[in-house]
Amino acid sequence: MKNVHCPCCGEPANPRARGCRRCARLINRVDPRGRPDKDARVKALIAAWDSAEGFYRCHYSGVPLLTDVEERGSPRYLSWDHTRPGVEGEVVVAAQVVNDMKSDMTVEEFNRLVQSLARRIEGGPDAKPKDFDLKHFHRGERARPR
Ligand SMILES: [Zn+2]
Numbered sequence: 001m002k003n004v005h006c007p008c009c010g011e012p013a014n015p016r017a018r019g020c021r022r023c024a025r026l027i028n029r030v031d032p033r034g035r036p037d038k039d040a041r042v043k044a045l046i047a048a049w050d051s052a053e054g055f056y057r058c059h060y061s062g063v064p065l066l067t068d069v070e071e072r073g074s075p076r077y078l079s080w081d082h083t084r085p086g087v088e089g090e091v092v093v094a095a096q097v098v099n100d101m102k103s104d105m106t107v108e109e110f111n112r113l114v115q116s117l118a119r120r121i122e123g124g125p126d127a128k129p130k131d132f133d134l135k136h137f138h139r140g141e142r143a144r145p146r
Pocket residue numbers: 006007008009010011019020021022023024
């Protein structure tokens with residue numbers, strides 16, 4: 001039988017699956033917000049794989065991500081983030097806590113807000129209201145079905 005390797009991490013893989021056991025589980029993870037774009041997920045995993053260290057890194061922070069089911073609940077657990085909220089084809093992997101912080105923000109909005117907070121934490125000026133202009137942030141509407 002031909003040896004097949006995971007396109008994401010290079011581990012041996014089942015030829016009928018999209019990757020090794022771990023990566024196939026990550027790619028096929030159910031998203032309650034919509035049907036995932038699995039090709040986009042494969043690309044995101046390939047981009048996030050640190051082949052020297054043998055783990056995935058958070059797109060935003062670079063922190064090593066945890067992927068074992070038993071590690072679910074950790075702030076470093078691998079989560080899928082939509083760089084543009086709601087766009088399935090634009091996904092990256094992010095530490096769960098970073099994803100929670102970025103919730104409903106575009107990358108640009110997230111970076112602007114985090115930089116504003118960091119300046120304030122370093123003793124700089126108060127954040128500006130425009131730093132909180134978040135196009136996709138609609139908390140009151142969240143419970144509504146789409
Ligand atoms: Zn893999």
